[in-house]
Amino acid sequence: MTRSPLFQLVFSIVVMVSVGQMAQTMFVPGMADMATQLKAEPGQLQAIMACYLIPYGLFQFIYGPLSDRFGRKPPLLAGLALFCLGALLATQASSLTQLLTATFIQGMGTAAAGALCRSIPRDYFEGQPLIQANAIISMAVMFAPLVAPLIGGLLAQHFGWQSVYWGLLVMGATALGVITLRYQESLPIEKRKPQPVLAAYRHVLSNRQFVCYMVCLVATLGGVIAFEAVAGILYGDLLGFSPIWVSILFILPIPGSLAGSYFASQCRSRRRLSAIAIATLGSGALLILVPALFDLLLAWTLVIGSILVFFSAGALFPTFTSKAVEPFPHHAGVAGALLGGAQNLGAGMITLVMSAIPLFGQGSIGALLLVTALMVSFALKFAGQEEATEDMSNSTI
Template sequence: MKRQRNVTLLLMLILLVAVGQMAQTIYIPAIAGMALDLHAREGAVQNVMAAYLLTYGVSQLFYGPLADRAGRRPAILFGMAIFMLATLVAVTTSNLTVLIAASAFQGMGTGVGGVMARTLPRDLYAGTELRHANSLLNMGILVSPLLAPLIGGLLTTVWGWRACYLFLLALCAVVTFSMARWMPETRPTGTMNMRLITRYKTLLGSGAFTCYLLMLIGGLAGIAVFEACSGVLLGGALGLSSMAVSVLFILPIPAAFFGAWFAGRQNKRFSTLMWQAVASCMAAGLMMWVPGWFGVMNVWTLLVPAALFFFGAGMLFPLATSGAMEPFPFLAGTAGALVGGLQNMGSGALAWFSALLPQNSQFSLGMLMTFAGLLILLSWLPLALRHGQHEQTV
């Protein structure tokens, strides 16, 4: 009975996180139309995603402690209310600056989903079951980025880009009602009553937690910068239609789905899986950058390295999240806030920086993805040494 209850909670969590995931990517095929309607350049529209990611990350630093103190349910309902109000503004505005501000408030609302994606599994599982649950959760979450660009491309073609935000508003309303009606409270009864600064000092004082956190920042940053640049490169530089962009945009995402499944196999050593994830991300960054040095760019030079990076990141997310969260069962909300918050702040900053760079080739994209892969590698090396010593003594 308990197992069935836990599976139901994971499904509800997937729907919650899907709202935030779709808000980030559903308008990718509509970037050209948004720029035309709002009288802005396409590169400037990328700031909509950057603003969303930054506030999505910052807000998590507050939702985590709130969830530890007040409970998981109140935090979720509060965040979803903010998202719905911001989405109403996004639907009605004709000004890019207002749209960017609305996107920032959307991220502020859905930040609660980012926290819960890391907190609820730790409430329900431990050990190898936690790694397996995080793997299943990431596989489920990856379905929404697969669907979002296709839905966005269809809505944009038929009704225009504002229909994307109307769809998000309806989806959020359904999810919020479901959470309010059926979700139980999962906060552990022994959750520590500590000052906020003490919570963060405890977590950041752990070297392993910090290394896992940096790896997660690198993984999401590499994905975010591809998402931010791909619409401009495929639609603007290569001249593809919005529907073609939406189809090509989702092609690397199944690789992340497969990576999450690959990481969830219980008969493989943790360190072996981590090395495979790290190597995939590092190689993918170089594969994206090298063609840019020679001025080569086509659909294949963009999508093949992206698929490899998505595969590595798909492995990395459940593995590194489990490694970071498992030692802190009674600080799960705050730990999830730091993991999700700083992860998304870092990826948002890189997406914002990518908007400032030239978008007529894949050189800038490859450079930033290589940087993300290098951050992952350098953060894993001290952990790999520690795991190697532990395995020798066992």
């Protein structure tokens, strides 16, 4: 590809995926006002993120196979249109139930971008170029939900919480226009796969390395999303920061995320990258967990710990995503759907569970992040054993 088409491709992917990512957290600074107006408990509002992430995960399993059969662009346009409908309904919500329903529709729509942002790069790249392309996309995936609360905080403070969803509607319509006008179909008819859906999923899931990397990604995203879900409560309700300060504290992990993605794009040793990322994830988890063991709630440990966690996530997402989809040039839609669907469904379930149990300060999220680091470490070790076995088999042949 020439530089101009490559730029247009990455720009289109970043635009479409950023809108969906921003919807995860843009409402966070307005949660207190939402709880008051909708007559709900603050803790119940964690269900908003769950009702967004669960359909975001589930419907990726539909969009992925559809894109392998009919091309990438039609599902993208349909999904973004559905997202805009959900945002419009949210602006008119007068109860928590109505808001959760509108949020569910948003998740159904943006699932198209969530699945295909992993599939489209595989239509063009493999190897290190694929990691570099995914690193750029990963920056948007990590950056958008962190900067979104700053925008949401300004809107909520000056225009009310409904303005957050008006903002998302404008962003969704903009993304819909960009994809319509700028994105050129990346999967021509001759490369499309008319294989039955279940057979395609069996083919991808039969690859044990894929499953291992998928587990790593699910665990990592689950930890990140869980932190995002409780950070607003920790900073706002328990530490007493204003909505603007909550927004500022929310975006402080951005440098860590960007640094992790840049590190992934430059590091040639995947083993070294994985070791550093896992060690950083574990360190961040301990920094958040240890003060809670002494019944302390410290903002600086939350901030620094989150920076370390987001550095790790920024490094792991593009690396493991590329490693997982690379073996499937003809099933990239299904592979991308499995990765995105499992990640967001898992993260949504974790958030839903956390919304139903008491919050024990920063100890709850610290313990969860530590479990995440252990899960990634064990899954990656198993993936390495599978790679070594495969290499031995190939050399014997």
